[in-house]
Amino acid sequence: MFKAIVSADTLKTTLDSVSVLVDECKIHLEEDGLEIRAVDPANVGMVDLSLSADAFESYEADGGLIGVNLSRLEDIAGMADAGQLVSLELDEETRKLHIQIDGLEYTLTLIDPDSIRQEPDIPDLDLAAEVVVEGKDINRAVKAADMVSDHIALGVDGSNETFYIDAEGDADDVHLELDRDDLIDLSAADAHSLFSLDYLKDMDKAIPKDAEVTMELGEEFPVKMHFDIAEGMGHVTFMLAPRIQSN
Amino acid sequence: MGNADLRDLATIEEVPWDELDPGVVAVDAHNWLYRYLTTTVRFTNESVYTTAAGDEVANLVGIVQGLPKFFEHDLTPVFVFDGGPSELKADEIAERREQREQLEDRLEDAREEGDAAEVARLDSATQRLTDVIQETSRELLSLLDVPVVEAPAEGEAQAAHMAARGDVEYVGTEDYDALLFGAPVTLRQLTSKGNPERMDLDATLRDLDLTREQLVDVAILCGTDFNDGVRGYGPKTALKAVREHGDLWGVMEHEDVVVENADLVRELFFDPDVTSDYAFDTTISPDVDAARAYVSDEWEVPAEEVSRGFERIEDALTQTGLDDWT
Numbered sequence: 163m164f165k166a167i168v169s170a171d172t173l174k175t176t177l178d179s180v181s182v183l184v185d186e187c188k189i190h191l192e193e194d195g196l197e198i199r200a201v202d203p204a205n206v207g208m209v210d211l212s213l214s215a216d217a218f219e220s221y222e223a224d225g226g227l228i229g230v231n232l233s234r235l236e237d238i239a240g241m242a243d244a245g246q247l248v249s250l251e252l253d254e255e256t257r258k259l260h261i262q263i264d265g266l267e268y269t270l271t272l273i274d275p276d277s278i279r280q281e282p283d284i285p286d287l288d289l290a291a292e293v294v295v296e297g298k299d300i301n302r303a304v305k306a307a308d309m310v311s312d313h314i315a316l317g318v319d320g321s322n323e324t325f326y327i328d329a330e331g332d333a334d335d336v337h338l339e340l341d342r343d344d345l346i347d348l349s350a351a352d353a354h355s356l357f358s359l360d361y362l363k364d365m366d367k368a369i370p371k372d373a374e375v376t377m378e379l380g381e382e383f384p385v386k387m388h389f390d391i392a393e394g395m396g397h398v399t400f401m402l403a404p405r406i407q408s409n
Numbered sequence: 410m411g412n413a414d415l416r417d418l419a420t421i422e423e424v425p426w427d428e429l430d431p432g433v434v435a436v437d438a439h440n441w442l443y444r445y446l447t448t449t450v451r452f453t454n455e456s457v458y459t460t461a462a463g464d465e466v467a468n469l470v471g472i473v474q475g476l477p478k479f480f481e482h483d484l485t486p487v488f489v490f491d492g493g494p495s496e497l498k499a500d501e502i503a504e505r506r507e508q509r510e511q512l513e514d515r516l517e518d519a520r521e522e523g524d525a526a527e528v529a530r531l532d533s534a535t536q537r538l539t540d541v542i543q544e545t546s547r548e549l550l551s552l553l554d555v556p557v558v559e560a561p562a563e564g565e566a567q568a569a570h571m572a573a574r575g576d577v578e579y580v581g582t583e584d585y586d587a588l589l590f591g592a593p594v595t596l597r598q599l600t601s602k603g604n605p606e607r608m609d610l611d612a613t614l615r616d617l618d619l620t621r622e623q624l625v626d627v628a629i630l631c632g633t634d635f636n637d638g639v640r641g642y643g644p645k646t647a648l649k650a651v652r653e654h655g656d657l658w659g660v661m662e663h664e665d666v667v668v669e670n671a672d673l674v675r676e677l678f679f680d681p682d683v684t685s686d687y688a689f690d691t692t693i694s695p696d697v698d699a700a701r702a703y704v705s706d707e708w709e710v711p712a713e714e715v716s717r718g719f720e721r722i723e724d725a726l727t728q729t730g731l732d733d734w735t
Contacts, residue, residue: 203427204483205730279428285734312724358728384731403729 164191164252166224167219170263171243172392175370176213177239177375179391179398181232182364183207188275189230191223191252195396201282207361208282208401210288217395219247228252228259229273238268285387285401289378290351291318293341297373297389298327303338304366308359310334313405317354319397325377329359346374353379365400381406414631415585417644418624420612422599423604431483432578434596434693435558435568438488439538440582441660442546443598445471460709469704470541470714472549475600476720485691487556487577489564490547492682545708552700553722566590566681573686574721586634588613589625589678617648625678626657629668636674639666697723 176196180187183202190197195214201207230327242248242263249262259270307314310331317326329336342348347375365387369375375388388399436619446467458467479486538546550557560567567592568580580592587595588610597606614621630647632638642650650660657675659665668674697719 201731204481204728205431205732206728208731281735282731285731287734384729384734402733403733404556406727406729 164222164223167249169249170246170248171241171244172217173248173336175391177232177236179211179368181236182210182368183209184332186273186278188281188405189228191226193223199281206403213392213396217392218255227275229275229278231273234270236244241266285384287384291353292349292378293345293348294374295345297369297375298371300369300375301366304362306309306336308318310336312359313356314359314362315356316385318350318380320350320352323348323350323362353381355382356407357402357404361402412575414644415628419585419588419608420616421606421608421642424607425604426482429482433485434581435489435571436486437565437568437578437582438490438566440584442468442471445475446553456724457714464541466545466708468546469549469708469710473715473718473725477718480722480725487558488550489558489560489568491564492561549700549703552703553695554693558687558689561684567683570683623651625675627651629674630656637675654683654721661695693726
């Protein structure tokens with residue numbers, strides 16, 4: 163059983179954080195909220211998302227599992243204006259999701275969850291450095307790095323207590339440094355890892371500009387970025403595997 | 410002939426690269442290289458792949474173009490090369506030569522009959538890789554740290570053997586015979602632009618309700634690389650006959666059918682000359698700069714012909730996966 167009413171905004175934000183990595187996903191309809199975990203086919207980027215029942219206008223579920231085509235569902239959610247409410251109801255018999263937006267009724271055929279890529283195990287990461295930055299700072303860094311390179315290095319200088327971003331292109335370089343004053347918080351320890359900008363750009367699209375993003379980093383380790391959605395009633399964690407640094 | 414018939418029988422599905430489960434692919438090197446040699450040489454400017462001394466090294470371009478697809482999809486290729494005659498016992502050399510001559514005869518027949526597809530298939534079976542191609546392929550693979558296994562005889566049989574033992578997840582070959590050699594899962598069209606095909610032995614046997622022995626018998630009736638088929642026996646008739654009479658010998662007893670050396674042909678599929686004495690390391694750390702120099706400086710392939718391929722190889726292999734931390 164699953165029956166819920168949610169604001170179009172919350173639904174879109176939720177779907178966006180997952181659709182930047184995968185086309186299809188499984189959604190766990192738990193009693194206390196939704197849970198989604200997915201990894202891209204190359205096993206490089208992962209999203210782990212929870213959206214509490216409190217984020218909904220009304221919410222009833224008893225632990226079911228559905229598989230959805232994200233772009234379909236996003237298209238439907240896109241039919242609603244920002245403040246509008248979207249009502250979702252699962253038809254257990256037909257395995258279809260009935261969606262209503264102000265008189266508009268849409269019946270979405272669900273995907274057999276077994277046909278969707280298995281949900282990934284969460285990597286076991288012990289990341290020494292932690293910075294808390296505004297979403298817009300990540301956006302700025304990614305944008306600048308993208309002008310010169312395909313990769314971006316994220317690091318923390320433990321002794322100088324700075325968070326830095328480096329991108330080296332064939333001709334031009336980009337360097338951005340944020341110190342304690344520029345950051346919301348910092349637990350300094352030396353950290354440096356290189357990442358593919360393709361992935362980071364996709365993740366950046368799903369990070370709200372005004373979000374407080376906690377970024378955990380290590381030496382040649384995946385980065386973990388997490389932030390709240392739905393006014394703190396939902397939480398998204400992105401994980402991105404590093405590139406091996408030559409030389 | 411055999412191959413087309415097997416296609417009718419086998420359970421094959423097209424699977425997008427992204428959806429293939431990661432794993433190791435034992436690639437039939439001869440078959441794989443041959444695809445690149447024919448397409449690269451035939452459809453593009455030959456001079457690009459020919460050195461001033463006249464050696465054709467389209468294989469080097471093929472390797473650089475063909476490897477990225479594996480790495481980008483978490484597949485590790487292990488190239489299985491056909492064994493050289495020197496490693497074969499004398500009577501086996503004679504046997505192989507005889508097989509080859511038979512093939513060449515059939516090739517001649519096929520040409521006369523103008524069967525283009527058959528010519529291409531047999532051409533592939535008779536084509537030997539030149540010494541230069543053999544040597545440069547191995548050298549480039551070694552610079553790229555891609556593992557190689559030497560088969561005692563047929564690379565395809567050896568690859569199937571490695572897959573059947575569970576040491577690799579897939580066999581990579583265009584040849585449907587991999588099924589008869591007992592390869593659990595075979596990937597086809599690894600060199601094509603489109604999606605690969607996944608040929609599944611268990612699913613085939615289940616769908617046809619046959620044992621592997623019976624499947625081989627059906628194939629023998631239709632004709633394989635090792636024997637001519639029986640006139641009038643296509644896949645449907647052969648399938649019906651084997652189901653009705655249990656096996657090839659039952660069919661020969663009850664129907665007006667003679668397959669010469671039936672037990673020998675069957676043995677070629679069930680007891681091919683393969684070895685379990687092989688080892689390979691699937692952690693790949695290529696020396697891309699050395700490989701670039703080898704292809705372009707030493708073998709005179711213009712750098713721009715291979716630059717994109719090398720970039721893709723480098724890119725795919727420097728990206729780690731999150732599963733490395735679980």
